[in-house]
Amino acid sequence: MSLYGKLEADVEIKAPANKFHEVFCSRPHHISTMSPDKIQACNLHEGDLGKEGSVIGWNYVHDGEAKVGKQKVEAIDPVNNSITLKLIEGDVLKQYKTFVSKIQATPKGNGSVVHWTFEYEKLNQSVAHPETLLDLAVQMSKDIDSYLTQA
Incomplete structure (x- = not known):
């Protein structure tokens, strides 16, 4: 049985794909305002927001517990509204050797579809x-959509 895995999910939202992408790419520190029960803080540790190679720190709640993590921005594709983030520190790495997230927002009708992909290697x-x-x-994603589409 393999220790490598991949999980994916799609979320239909009302917000435009480029607006959703812009939040993760250039304004991740605003997510704590958009989804305060899940994200407590987001801070830039290295580099510049919206640039590949930058490092972002997260304080979040998962399964009812406060957690932390740091992600390096591996790739940004503004044409396809996608961003790839590699986890380099944090609670998740207590169980996973590697953990990469890709978030892509694609226009659909009057809104968009956000496609999440997690690729990981379990420690055991x-x-x-x-x-x-x-x-x-x-x-x-639903919280961010609600925030972006409120009047």
């Missing part, structure tokens, strides 16, 4: 697949 067979983290991402 007893580690669960990160379904609850994916649920957190889906719920956070």
Whole structure:
């Protein structure tokens, strides 16, 4: 049985794809305002917001517990509204050797579809697949959408 895994989820939102992408790319520090019960803080540790190679720190709540993580921005594709983030520090790495998230927003009708992809390597067979983290991402996406589409 492989320690490597991949989970994906789609979230339909009302906000334009480029607006959603812009939040993760250039304004991740605003997510704590948009989804305060899930994200407590987001801070830039290295580089510049919206630039590949920058490092972003997160304080978040997962499964009812306060957690931390640092992600390096590996790739930004403004044409396809996607960003790839590699986890380099934090609580998740207590169970996973590697953890990469890709977030892509694609226009659809009057809104868009946000596609989340988690690619990871578990430290051992007893580690669960990160379904609850994916649920957190889906719920956070809905919170961001609500914030972006409120009058």
